[in-house]
Amino acid sequence: MTILQKVEEHIFQIHKDTLSHQYTYHNFNHTLRVVNGLEEILIHQPMSEKDTEILRYAAWFHDVGYINSLEEHEERGAQMAQTFLLENGVDVDVVLQVMQLIRATKLDYIPDNDLECIIKDADFAHFSDDNYVEVSNLLRKELQSLNHKTYTDLEWHEQNRDVMLYRHRYYTAYAQQNWQPKKQENLLAILKEIEKIKEKKKKKEKVETNRTIDTLFRTTLRNHTQLSAIADRKANILLSVNAIIISICLSTLIPKLDSPSNAHLIYPTFILMIFSVATIIFAILSTRPKVTSGKFTREQVENREVNLLFFGTFHQMPYQEYEDTLMNIMKDKGYLHHALTKDLYSLGAVLNRKYRFLNITYTVFTVGILVSVISFVYAFRAI
Numbered sequence: 001m002t003i004l005q006k007v008e009e010h011i012f013q014i015h016k017d018t019l020s021h022q023y024t025y026h027n028f029n030h031t032l033r034v035v036n037g038l039e040e041i042l043i044h045q046p047m048s049e050k051d052t053e054i055l056r057y058a059a060w061f062h063d064v065g066y067i068n069s070l071e072e073h074e075e076r077g078a079q080m081a082q083t084f085l086l087e088n089g090v091d092v093d094v095v096l097q098v099m100q101l102i103r104a105t106k107l108d109y110i111p112d113n114d115l116e117c118i119i120k121d122a123d124f125a126h127f128s129d130d131n132y133v134e135v136s137n138l139l140r141k142e143l144q145s146l147n148h149k150t151y152t153d154l155e156w157h158e159q160n161r162d163v164m165l166y167r168h169r170y171y172t173a174y175a176q177q178n179w180q181p182k183k184q185e186n187l188l189a190i191l192k193e194i195e196k197i198k199e200k201k202k203k204k205e206k207v208e209t210n211r212t213i214d215t216l217f218r219t220t221l222r223n224h225t226q227l228s229a230i231a232d233r234k235a236n237i238l239l240s241v242n243a244i245i246i247s248i249c250l251s252t253l254i255p256k257l258d259s260p261s262n263a264h265l266i267y268p269t270f271i272l273m274i275f276s277v278a279t280i281i282f283a284i285l286s287t288r289p290k291v292t293s294g295k296f297t298r299e300q301v302e303n304r305e306v307n308l309l310f311f312g313t314f315h316q317m318p319y320q321e322y323e324d325t326l327m328n329i330m331k332d333k334g335y336l337h338h339a340l341t342k343d344l345y346s347l348g349a350v351l352n353r354k355y356r357f358l359n360i361t362y363t364v365f366t367v368g369i370l371v372s373v374i375s376f377v378y379a380f381r382a383i
Contacts, residue, residue: 004056004089010084011060012212018067022146022277025139026073030226033135035059039126041118049116054094057085058101058119078102108168117171121179128179132186138162154197161190195226219341224347231354234281238361242276249273267370268375275368279361286357 015028038059042052059080065076078099085095097115104116111117112365126135140156143149151159164187170176253269256262329335 003085003090004053004087007057007060007084007151011064011217014064014067021065023066023142024145025135025142025285026063030062031063031250033126033129034062034122038118038122040125041122041172041174044178045118045172047114047118050094054097054101055115057081057090057094057098057120058105059122061098062102062105062123074103074106113169113174121170121172121175124170125175125179126173127164127168127186128182129186130182135382152200154194157190157194157197161187161194164190212320217344220344221347224344224351227351228347228354231351231358232287234358235287235354235361238283242279242365243342245276246273246280249276264379267378268372268379271375272368272372275364275372279365279368282357282361286303286354287363350383 010248011031015031022298026047035056038055042055042152047055061077061081061084063073063077064080065073065078068076081098081102082095085098088094102117103109104111105123106117109116111120129135132274136156140151164183170180170183177305226256249272253265256265329339
């Protein structure tokens with residue numbers, strides 16, 4: 001059995017018996033890919049028998065250091081190659097060159113001789129494979145398992161792009177002529193995937209933004225509507241209470257004021273009624289609807305001066321014209337957001353008017369009750 005055959009058998013046994021199953025990429029299959037890539041280069045770029053032997057030893061041993069850890073695996077692989085080759089009678093100068101070639105397989109190492117160029121190109125022959133994506137995914141799975149880190153599709157594609165574009169190049173004439181074009185195809189495929197993912201991400205962000213805007217308008221509109229309903233209920237309560245007060249005064253107190261014995265109640269009764277009437281008037285004003293003329297010009301629409309989402313603006317507008325105008329608004333998201341904003345602002349202005357009158361109503365009612373009670377107390381004490 002030749003030394004090379006012993007090397008092959010030794011590397012196979014190490015991977016079979018020692019290498020962790022977490023190494024889905026840097027395993028015996030990867031070593032075979034590198035060896036096959038080396039043989040492909042050697043067919044078209046013949047070397048001396050000694051240099052060919054050195055390259056083959058280096059290709060088989062270049063990643064054997066992974067059996068311990070991925071950190072500094074090149075140096076461990078070089079030491080393991082040294083031990084095995086010296087035990088099998090390989091010359092020291094050959095062993096030293098093999099060790100140097102193994103160290104040269106580091107990603108960012110720049111080769112300075114033909115042998116280092118060849119081993120570097122063989123190590124990255126998979127960049128030109130038709131199944132590059134599948135091989136790359138094996139490396140992704142390995143790194144995620146070892147580093148306990150998850151890569152998104154975008155992160156992984158960008159990492160592959162950066163390595164292929166900025167950190168790797170082919171050095172031999174054969175690789176540049178035969179592998180580089182396929183590598184470029186794989187790189188372009190990655191760039192397209194990155195663009196596709198980014199475009200999809202933009203669309204998703206746009207949808208989320210639109211959903212956020214829709215939620216904003218929907219929530220604000222609901223709050224405005226609820227506040228308006230609360231104001232109307234409060235005004236209705238005051239209307240009911242003061243209507244009852246006036247009814248009692250008209251049916252019970254006023255008929256008895258003709259009697260001289262009840263003359264002292266005339267002023268307190270009328271004070272109570274006056275404040276009750278004033279409260280009712282302000283309550284009515286707070287709930288009184290305001291409808292506009294419902295007429296506007298096309299120039300006002302184009303200048304975004306009218307709110308077509310409020311019925312008071314379009315109630316006198318022909319249906320077809322209203323539909324055409326509203327469809328144009330819906331096609332223009334800027335105009336639509338402008339219309340919704342204007343509608344919310346208009347509702348806010350109406351709420352401001354409601355609550356202003358409602359505040360006056362409560363103030364009048366409170367003052368009226370106090371003054372009336374004081375008047376009745378004073379009238380009874382004056383008898």
